[in-house]
Amino acid sequence: MPFASVTWLKLSKPPDTDAPPMTPPMTPTMTPYLFYTLAGLAIAGSTLVVTRRKPVHAALALLVTLLAIAGLYLMLYAPFVAGVQIALYAVAVTALFLFVIVLMNLLLNQPLKLQPPSHSVLRFAHRDYSRVWPVGLAAGCGLLASFTYALVKSRTLFPDRMVSPSGSNTQQITTLLYGENGRPGQYILSLEIASLLLLVTIIGAAIQVGSSRSVIAPLKKEEPRPSVEDRDERRITNH
Amino acid sequence: MLPITTVHYLVVAAALFGIGVSGVLTRRSPVIVLMSIELILNAVNLNLVAFSRMWGNPQGQVFAIFVTVAAASQAVVAVGVLIVLACGVVARGAARNREPSPNHASLPNGLPNGDAE
Numbered sequence: 001m002p003f004a005s006v007t008w009l010k011l012s013k014p015p016d017t018d019a020p021p022m023t024p025p026m027t028p029t030m031t032p033y034l035f036y037t038l039a040g041l042a043i044a045g046s047t048l049v050v051t052r053r054k055p056v057h058a059a060l061a062l063l064v065t066l067l068a069i070a071g072l073y074l075m076l077y078a079p080f081v082a083g084v085q086i087a088l089y090a091v092a093v094t095a096l097f098l099f100v101i102v103l104m105n106l107l108l109n110q111p112l113k114l115q116p117p118s119h120s121v122l123r124f125a126h127r128d129y130s131r132v133w134p135v136g137l138a139a140g141c142g143l144l145a146s147f148t149y150a151l152v153k154s155r156t157l158f159p160d161r162m163v164s165p166s167g168s169n170t171q172q173i174t175t176l177l178y179g180e181n182g183r184p185g186q187y188i189l190s191l192e193i194a195s196l197l198l199l200v201t202i203i204g205a206a207i208q209v210g211s212s213r214s215v216i217a218p219l220k221k222e223e224p225r226p227s228v229e230d231r232d233e234r235r236i237t238n239h
Numbered sequence: 240m241l242p243i244t245t246v247h248y249l250v251v252a253a254a255l256f257g258i259g260v261s262g263v264l265t266r267r268s269p270v271i272v273l274m275s276i277e278l279i280l281n282a283v284n285l286n287l288v289a290f291s292r293m294w295g296n297p298q299g300q301v302f303a304i305f306v307t308v309a310a311a312s313q314a315v316v317a318v319g320v321l322i323v324l325a326c327g328v329v330a331r332g333a334a335r336n337r338e339p340s341p342n343h344a345s346l347p348n349g350l351p352n353g354d355a356e
Contacts, residue, residue, distance in 0.1 A: 031242070031243055032241065032242070032243055035243045035247065039247075039251045042251065042255060043251065043254050043255065043258070046254075046255050046258045046259065046278050047258055049258075049262065049271070049274050049275065049278060050258055050259075050261055050262035050265070050266065050271070050275060055268055055270045055271055058270075058271050058274055059270075059274065062274045062277065062278075065255075065278065065281070066277075066281065069255075069281050069284075069285060072248065072251070072285060072288075073285075073288055075243075076248070076288050076289060076291070076292040077292060078288045078291065078292070078300050078303075080300065080304075081284070081288055081300045081303050081304060081307075084304055084307055085284075085307070088307055088311055089277070089281070089307065089310075089311075092311065093277060093310075093311060093314050096314060096315065096318055097270060097273070097274060097314075097318070099318075100270060100318045100321055100322060101270055103322060103325070104270075104321065104322070104325045107322075107325040107326060107328070107329050129265050129266060129267060130264070130265050130266065130267050133264075133265040135264070136261060136263075136264025136265035137261050137264070137265055139260065139261070139264055140257050140258065140260040140261025140262075140264060140265075141257065141261070143256070143257050143260055144253060144254060144256070144257025144258075147253035147256065147257065148250060148253055148254075151246055151249050151250055151253060152246075155246055158244070158245045158246055158249070158293065159245075159293070160242075160244050160245075162244070162245070162292055162293055162295075163292075163293070163294060163295025163296075164295065165292075165295055165297070166295070169297065169300070172297040173297050173300055173301055173304070176297060176298060176301050177301060186298075187301055187305075190305060194305055194308045194309075197308065197309065197312050198308065198311075198312060200312075201311075201312040201315050201316060202315075204316055204319065205315050205316065205319045208316075208319035208320065208322070208323050209319065209322070
């Protein structure tokens, strides 16, 4: 045998080949542990997103959640969706949220500082949470309970089997989106609509920024001597 | 240990959805409300990919990609709205400093200061 690994495989076989193996072939044994770890990370991260007071902490918890969900996609044999999740959600959207948090802190002239600790639960709730937050929390928990009840009761609806994918995942998705052998794909119209949506989004974002500049610009033109607030703002912006 | 089936993924997605709905309904900060909406959309995506795995059909993943595109567009537009509102707050504060009785009918409504921290 030229390769050592092949020899190792032959040696690691059970001595009596008639006995059935302990696990069915090609079944990874680490899967439940990996699943529970990733699911726990996702749920803990999303809980932190909802409960943290500072939006920066919430954004970082959202990053952890999105990466854990990308890991779940990998476990579901969807590597292309996992890549899109990491590249688009975990990088772009989280960076966008961090950017807008910092920018709004600068615009509203509130430096990034730790807030004084709240002394009572009621003040904490009144400041960062909606006034009717128990109702919202109860609605969310009720929705979650009804979902879980329905899923557990309808467990027989979902077959335990999982069909193993055949062929390359990215190639299958591309065939569905763009087509194959000169024929258009099944979802090519949806793809065009999605790209049109992205184009409209870009134009809309540009128009929004232009309108906000038209709000700011005349104020600075009319006011040659800046007030104390504006000077502070400029100092923060120049940093 | 039990093998992981589709129902496991559905329960995780339902938990994410419930947590996201709680965040949308309870939080006051608009940025965190946006993050909760992202959580809800991710729960939907996880459901779609889990069903795609169950049937061995990649169409669910195609739908998940479309949902991702829509979520990214929504995040960009909502963040732009937030920046415009914050600029409105700044402009209104500057106008209040300049004149004793300003007329800010033409300015957009701003956020209260407690909402954007």
